[in-house]
Amino acid sequence: TRSTRPQRMLKAVQKNATRGDPLSVISAIDRFCRHSEWAMNVGDEKGTILDSVVSEVNPAMALELGTYCGYSTVRIARLLPPGARLVTLEFNGDYAAIARQVIEWAGLEDMVQLVEGASGDWIPRMKEHFGVKTFDFIFLDHWKDRYLPDIKLLEECGLLRKGTVVLADNVICPGTPDYLEYIRNSPSYESNYFRSHLEYTKAEDGLEKSVYVG
Ligand SMILES: O=C(NC/C=C/[C@H]1O[C@@H](n2cnc3c(NCCO)ncnc32)[C@H](O)[C@@H]1O)c1cc(-c2ccc(F)cc2)cc(O)c1O
Ligand SMILES: [Mg+2]
8 A cells, every 4th residue: 555644754764864863854854845745744944943942941851742753853852951851742653653763763762752642641640650740841733622631731730840831833823722812811821922834834833932930
């Protein structure tokens, strides 16, 4: 049967990127998505905003919801300080298998814990199962109608601390209206919108950066 887009993306990484070189993995995926087949990676333009926020936070403990093929996982993990850890949740087994290989090609498997499962099931188990106290940085890029329930779940599970930075992709396109309304009106967060474009297109999109103030 015909290969899937994630499989073709992985092939492009294995063909065009150098093992152990995260930047070459990132550019191989961006080239594939720009010149061959569009895919829903955060992309290079929003990716530089993601990079600057990760570098500023310099997280010891980071969380990503929605691994997909591992593009943003590689973008984040390459910037982590030694000893830091990125937990990324992906409940589609096919995508998780591709992402694991992309992360390994980048040589970042030691920094990344890819958990195959749903955020709703695993967020409540982060403390006892992964020894997580709180997260310093969280990247939301999974189903858009799950941003709001999952940020509330993270609060309830005590996984946020004063200063935790939550960065949300796609707050304009496809859009996360209920999440935006909540996070911008909650006294527990200081939010800023970083205007950009939908990956590999001229359409408007952006990232919402929210700092938990407790
Ligand atoms: O839909 C978009 N992203 C969704 C990502 C889903 C990935 O995350 C995984 N996932 C989902 N929910 C959960 C979950 N928990 C929730 C369920 O229990 N727990 C664990 N993993 C989860 C999926 O298996 C996928 O791997 C998107 C669309 C456009 C877009 C824009 C314009 C267009 F025209 C078309 C498309 C642009 C973007 O940047 C986008 O991110
Ligand atoms: Mg996205």
